Amino acid sequence: MIAWPDSERRVIADYVRDLGMRTELAGTVYLQILGSFQMVAERYAIIDQSTLKAWLSERARYWSPSTMAHAARVVDRFLSYLVGEAVIAANPIDVLRTDYQIRTRCSIWRALATTNPDATLAALRRPKPFGSVLGAMMRDHIALMRNRGYHYTTQAGWCLRFDRHLQAHPDLASQPMEVMLQSWRAARSTHNHAAECERLEGILAKALRHKDPALKIRRPNPKPLQEVARHWRRPHIYSPADVRRMLDLARSYPSPRAPLRPLTIYTMLLLAYCAGLRRSEIARLNLGDVELGACTITIRETKFFKTRILPLSESVMVELVAYIDARRHAGGSQDPGSGLFWHEQVTHRYTPTAVAWLLVDVLRRAELKPRRGKIGPRLHDLRHSMVVNRILEWYQAGINPQDRLPFLATYMGHRDIHSTLVYITVTQDLLQEASERFRVLGAPCLTLTQEGRP
Template identity: 60%
Template sequence: MTARWPDPDRANIGRYVASLDLRSMKSRTCYRQVLHGFQDVAERYEALGQEVLLAWLRESAIRRAASTLLHRTRIIDRFLERLVELGAIERSPVAALRDECNIKQCMPIWRALASRDPEKALAELRQPRPFGSVLGEMMAGHVAMMRRRGYKYTSQPLLLLRFDRFLQLHPGLETEPLSAMIDRWAATNGTRHHAEECEKLKRVLAKILRHRDPSMPERRPDPRPRKQAARQWRKPHIYSPADVRRMLDVARAYPSPRVPLRPLSMYTMLLLAYCAGLRRGELAGLDLGDVDLQDGTITIRQTKFFKTRILPLPDSVVVELRAYIDARRRAGGSQDARSGLFWHERGDGHYTPEMITWLLADVIRRAGLKPLRGKTGPRVHDLRHSMVVNRILEWYRTGINPQDRLPFLATYLGHRDINSTLVYITVTQDLMHYANERFRAVGAPCLNLRQEVGS
């Protein structure tokens, strides 16, 4: 039978710290101090609940700064989760408060507990129950039906949940007609983005009502809110080939003494992001078995729009991939075909999409293309935009009509249709120049011919 906690011999703490495989003695000492201090407090109470968390925070605040204390709470969170897995405790008190407030993160709970008035802070933190409004049952049923039909249906439920939360916070709207509810929600925010959200909500709710009553007339969508919102979107940055070379040089020289393979991994990520137009999630999802060096292809499995595609790569990229895979093997990377192509020693061996974004964004900053702080400036996803624009420029230079090649480019990028690819075509000065030259060569003689015939 699993020992309960708090355990007198504190063996749970010792086993937990040993299982973490912490590299430095300083980290192991820190974990032990935090966990032993937490158990000292827990032993003074009959049950592991909110009172224990408050008492530990009060006593720890005497010795540690507020920022350091909140950082230490992560150690407590993970330890409590391990105790639940072992059966030493029935439930983590932090998880209980998180469920009570209907939130997913632990840190807001700790911040509320560490405030001057924890009860008031927790009350302000509590979120309404999902789909608990007067329309909640209807909206939840629609989401479940769409997912049963095989749709991912991820963005629409988030929109419906925001509207549902608004209705719960304004109970006086329960007797109002649906149009009045939406108008009140639209009045809460005057931004163009919110106006576009309201139009999306009207479209989704109209679909729900038509599913319930097929005799209802179909609602005609209003394109104006989307067009107005699109005017304020940040335009993609198109990297020049010189910019890409600079980023590749920075990636190769990236300082990473503890993880020697990381610079080459980042270099190869940049190559595939630009040369193959891969999304960050596609980079993270690549396995070793997805690379076929003999045929010079990579397989992208079940990504956006449920598509799997096999992409041919230029010979120069295949050479770099082969060099990376050899370096990966020498570094001790798993040779299992299901292991991550971009491998590292921690966790499950895969880089997460978030980690890839952070690393490549840091390369962009070090290359001098993005400010050192903030979210402004070029993005990692702009590599995909740049791949499209530079490929069309190359077609123009070699005398190829890009219009004939766009369906192939859409397939290569994993788009549903050519309309999705057109979004990636950013008009640059070079692109406008080549388009004008093509029109002068092909279209202008046609115009002269019409004038001659008319005369």
């Protein structure tokens, strides 16, 4: 058990030393930031939001907003460390996140730094999850489906959005469920929202039937889903030249504070295209999942609870070995359970969100996607491109792609080839190769049939 604040500041010194800073200057900056916070904390009996407000107000006179943001992150991690060491009862930021149902920590720090923190925090307050009149029913149904083995993540999101709508309109609490759903349908006019409302209505009908099996089975309305399918965005198929351009840009990605990051992004992009990995699969890869001798990687417990072992080509393995060597020289943990894509922050692992942000930024720098917005090619289109370009190579090598589709489905992590067929986009090159194959193999059969007629 340690005591803090301590007059000799040994707690802060030990904490900064254990972080293993790359440079002495970085450690000095951390000591200055945490020292300024301790000077304020010594004036308070407990560490709560009043302490944070006082520290932010005092430091704002000397530091710029960007410096304040960096210092806030340093203090936030230090407070979490103190909680882990049982020095303080709770991190005030975590308490505020729970009280106000705020998702991000930086939003709370920005609110505390304003002239009226209470009003700013009140404006950020989010409704309590499943706090509406139908909240208990939806929460129980989600728990039931998850106990049966379903992820039920997307469906839970639909229910939460509907729940927030009901809490924002308390007058609906006394209305029938159909009136509540009509109000939710009218909230937005997009095709995706209409399809979500149709699915949500099916979930609620299923939840009601679990409570009363005598209720009639609801007949679904296919029109909203058909409209979404009709307006579905066509995948963008990256050419090998596009992929090469992205890989070149990844190697030169500007990252002066994290020298390993360019090679990390390069390897992520390589696996996303050559192995067709999803961003979540990239983020969950561990060092022990790479078998250098067998030239394979193991993808564990992914979509639909599947685990698969993927063989990689020799060229990909060469790049992967080079990354693992660079990772070791950069000080990355050699524990087989540590993240393959390692960084020096607290978690020592890139999250799926961070993986997506980095790779999408490469797409923007390659001018394949606009600098702003969600329009243009997507990161997930790399999986589509992998499938299309693989089938194109099979055609060019004289291989019948139909015979290889079951293997491709397994490689992609699909349950059957029907899911893989969704990824097959007919491009001009693919259509030309298929036509040429038909000309060589199919056209002579038609000629023989016509000659055999009387």
